[in-house]
Amino acid sequence: MQAGQHPPKKSDLLKALDLLKEEVIPAIADVRSQNELEALRVRYLGRKGKLTAVLRSIKDLSEDERRRIGQRANVLKQELTNAFAERIEGFQEKPKTSYIDVTLPGRRRHLGRKHPLTIVTNRIVEIFVGMGFEEYLGPEIETDWYNFEALNIPEGHPARGEMFGNFYLPGGLLLRSHTSPMQIRVMENTEPPVRIIVPGRTYRRDAFDASHSPVFYQLEGLYVDEGVSFADLKGTLQRFSKELFGEGVTTKLRPSYFPFTEPSAELIVSCVRCNGEGCKVCAHTGWLELGGCGIVHPQVLRNVGYDYERYTGYAFGLGIERLAMIRYGIDDIRRFYANDLRFLDQFSEI
């Protein structure tokens, strides 16, 4: 008790306790939310609450009064604590009967959509079909002849080990390491002119990293006729790149080596992300590699029984993931295979 204050009277305190009870019990019944209830509890039972204040002032009473009023106050405190607890339960209780709220919006069904690689493949095929190419599909399990021998990669040729780590199957078969075997399969059964594209899955013992996958897609292209030249190859790939990436891209053919083409080249395009300035996607070179190409080696034409003095042709093999990554600005090939719907849901037809 502070100096100058009278000790509280016993009758005042009893009245205060009665009044508190009359106030709080209906107030507990009236609250409409758990937050309101908590605010009410703090107002009466909190550290600075009204009942707490009454309990504090009891210490100034005589011992006898302190015991009797203290008892009443503690009983009230317990009553109120119980009343608050009961009301909280009421808020937390689930409705006993279920009902249908017909005004709620319906649950949205997740609609499936095409995988980005399917979308890009369809678009690529559409572009080449528009230029007069015919689409073929081929087997993913190949023989040594189609995957290597007929493509001028004989046993012991360094390109076998260097270019492709392979998945071999019993019986001398293997999972094709590129789509080029389809050049042979089609030419064996067709007389020139041949103008085909072959999209398809290919397999190599490559470790999964940001730009390599052990399973990936390629698009093979082949055009054989009289008088087909390197200029035709260049024009076709240039037109294709502009159709897919926009008129702003610049393409280049950089000298390369493949046993089944001579001369051979690599198709590179100016980085669509940085416009050739240099960025993470193009490893700061300003250029992105799309695939290999070249003039079909005369030995390959001979292997399928074509008159290699009369006919010439070009071929190319592009990485479809690479094309999709550039088209959409994706910097990691693993995203295509992670099956993350948050990623896959972003793509629609192009």
Ligand code: FA5
């Ligand atoms: C070949 O596979 C040749 N058959 C291409 C070719 C066809 C050349 C016709 C000449 C004539 P290469 O190994 O460079 O070439 O692969 C072609 C493209 O496939 C690469 O540029 C790359 O875009 C893609 N590629 C290769 N390995 C992987 C991999 N592990 N993951 C994803 N893409 C790959």
